[in-house]
Amino acid sequence: MEAVYEKYFRDNIPHIWCAGCGNGIVMGAFARAMEKLGWDQDDTVVLSGIGCSSRITGYLDFSTMHTAHGRALAVATGVKMAEPRLKVVVFMGDGDAAAIGGNHFIHACRRNLDITAVVINNYIYGMTGGQFSPLTPFGKKATTAPYGSIDRSFDMVELAKGAGASYVARGDVFHVKQLVDLLAEAGEHKGFSLVEVISACPVSYGRNNKMAEPIDLLMQIKKDTVNIKAAQNMSEEDLAGKIVVGRHYQADLPEYSEVYADMVAGLQKGGEGR
Amino acid sequence: MSKVKLIQGNVACALGALAAGADFYAGYPITPSTEIAEFMASRLPKIGGHFIQMEDEIASMGAIIGASAVGHKAFTATSGPGFSLMQELLGYAVITELPLVVVDVMRAGPSTGLPTLPSQSDVQQARWGTHGDHAIIAISPASVTETYFETIRAFNLAEKYRTPVVLLIDEKIGHLRERFDVPDDFVPKIINRKTVVDKKAQYVPYENTADLVPPFVPLGQGVHWHITGLTHDEKGFYSSNPQVVDKSIRRLSAKIEDNKKDICKLETVFTEDADILLVAYGSVSRTAQEALNQLRAEGIKVGLVRLITLWPFADEEIAKLLAGKKAVMVPEMNLGQIFKEVDRVARGVKVFAQSRVDGDLITPAEIVAKVKEVL
Known part of the structure; x- marks a missing residue:
């Protein structure tokens, strides 16, 4: 791990995250996934939105861009369209990707540009102190849902599939080895890929929901998650309340920048494009 | 041809x-x-x-x-x-x-x-x-x-x-x-953002350079720099240090405001002997020019300051043009958004707004009538 630290992190650790936060686990898993993929850091741009998880770009030793709240995918779309040779990875939080960035998220799925999106879902707006997000489960408490959230939550996996993403996976911060594999697989996939990562925020989510100790949330994640292979043999009843982790969907669909390049090539030959 | x-x-x-x-x-x-x-x-x-x-x-x-x-x-x-x-x-x-x-x-x-x-x-x-x-x-x-x-x-x-x-x-x-009066063989002068010769040698993306504009290296070309909308130090990383923040926010404004001579552009028509000046921009400046022609034909000494750059506002240059005039009129298709700027720099010269916000153009006749009323 020492070598991975040396290679992928800037020399500005310690990070700002609280004890027990899942963001560091995801960042570590991403570095290991990079090591697996062997991508050239010079040709990789890592972007993020705004929130605790989005501070990840400050620590990673790549060309990095900490954008505005919800807008990371819109900016990443410009990066990838303008320079298709670059590898593009985007980190977002749950409020960031599913609320303020929801529109950009579904359209990024639909276009299928080769971008790897990682949504770190800790069920809460952490940086602002614990308000409910569109991914906060129904009934869970938050500072703006003191009597339990009455909002239905999005299922990011179903949302991404429905919107047209060509690779959709869900991992979590307890099963780290699997997370590394999923991140690497998503990176390798050509087209828009989503990895939702079920994460832990003991300070803002846990404290509001009787899981204030870091270990409480991790054990809860361990208890709630079911591997997708095991889930195939389980009844709907058994799966109620469970979080299915693993690769949910993968399809070979035309990648947007390649379709565009084909059109350009056709036009430059004097044709009518596609 | x-x-x-x-x-x-x-x-x-x-x-x-x-x-x-x-x-x-x-x-x-x-x-x-x-x-x-x-x-x-x-x-x-x-x-x-x-x-x-x-x-x-x-x-x-x-x-x-x-x-x-x-x-x-x-x-x-x-x-x-x-x-x-x-x-x-x-x-x-x-x-x-x-x-x-x-x-x-x-x-x-x-x-x-x-x-x-x-x-x-x-x-x-x-x-x-x-x-x-x-x-x-x-x-x-x-x-x-x-x-x-x-x-x-x-x-x-x-x-x-x-x-x-x-x-x-x-x-x-x-x-x-x-x-469209652009010759087919017209070749424009193009400016590209300043960069650094050796991209790997300690690039400082927000360096406080003497010209106030730091050099730029595109992301994805080997320099692992960081871009953030947070206030940041010269290296581009978040800083809330009061001195760092103060310096960077002031530089952002100064690089524009201190270069007005290069950025601001306006044209003047008969401003020197004019008693009354029109300050206008965009399509309204064409109406103002027509009104000026009609008024000059009648012997009324009207001049026109046509603004091309609106921001940064050319305070000093405009103040000089306005000095000693009997009155200044600012016709525009809003409720006085540039009028208030002109009035701010007029130093005692009376400035009148002529607003139109109904979706129609201001006509030369309206400007002519208003000038006569003001005189």
Whole structure:
């Protein structure tokens, strides 16, 4: 791990995250996934939105861009369209990707540009102190849902599939080895890929929901998650309340920048494009 | 000899952008700017550039910011409502110092307002629409040909000062078809953002250089630098150190405000012997010129200051032109957005606003009548 630290992190650790936060686990898993993929850091741009998880770009030793709240995918779309040779990875939080960035998220799925999106879902707006997000489960408490959230939550996996993403996976911060594999697989996939990562925020989510100790949330994640292979043999009843982790969907669909390049090539030959 | 060409202001803007080296356009359809997007959708793929229609104006700004960050000359075009949505990321481009051009073909607001009719009511939105202290460059052309040249200048200023530039075209100029006076063999002077020779040698992305504009290396070219909308130190990383923040926020404004001589552009017509001055811009400046001609024919000494750069406001230059005049009149298609600026620098000279906000142009006869009333 020492070598991975040396290679992928800037020399500005310690990070700002609280004890027990899942963001560091995801960042570590991403570095290991990079090591697996062997991508050239010079040709990789890592972007993020705004929130605790989005501070990840400050620590990673790549060309990095900490954008505005919800807008990371819109900016990443410009990066990838303008320079298709670059590898593009985007980190977002749950409020960031599913609320303020929801529109950009579904359209990024639909276009299928080769971008790897990682949504770190800790069920809460952490940086602002614990308000409910569109991914906060129904009934869970938050500072703006003191009597339990009455909002239905999005299922990011179903949302991404429905919107047209060509690779959709869900991992979590307890099963780290699997997370590394999923991140690497998503990176390798050509087209828009989503990895939702079920994460832990003991300070803002846990404290509001009787899981204030870091270990409480991790054990809860361990208890709630079911591997997708095991889930195939389980009844709907058994799966109620469970979080299915693993690769949910993968399809070979035309990648947007390649379709565009084909059109350009056709036009430059004097044709009518596609 | 070139053939006489009749083209629309919006198309002249698109041609100017291409001449300036723009190779990336992201936008969302909105009247009365859509012809710019349509032109770029047709032309950019043919020359290997990039066109993308985004899901909204916020995303359009995001995409051109991304393209600029990896070294491309990028722009978008919109109108008032879309320009409002762009304000959030316009501020991001200001603080991250990413060059780009936003074209706002102005229609009357607030809100959906008068989508197909001319207005100049986004002038202060361009200045102060995004939150936080900042300076901005905004340019407002008055003819189809000038739209072409000023679009090129907008890109050049964006690159030179590492900043977003707003091109404020009123609907009348955007949709006007008139003679396009650009020779076929015209080669514009192009400015590209300053870079560093040795990209790996300790690049300081927000260095406090003497000219106030730090050099730029595109992301994805080997230098692992960090861009953030947080206040940042010279290396680009978040800082809340009061001295660092103070220095960087002041530099952002100073790099524009201290270079007014280079950025500000205006034209004067008969200002020296004039008793009364008209200050106008965009299509209204053409009406003002016609009113001036009529008044001069009657022996009334009227002059015209035609503003081309609106922001930064050329305080001192305008104050000098106004000094000693009997009165100054500012006709514009809003409730006095530039009038208030002129009044601020007038130093005792009486300034009158002439506003029209009903979607119709101000006529020469109206200006003539108002001048006679003021005299």
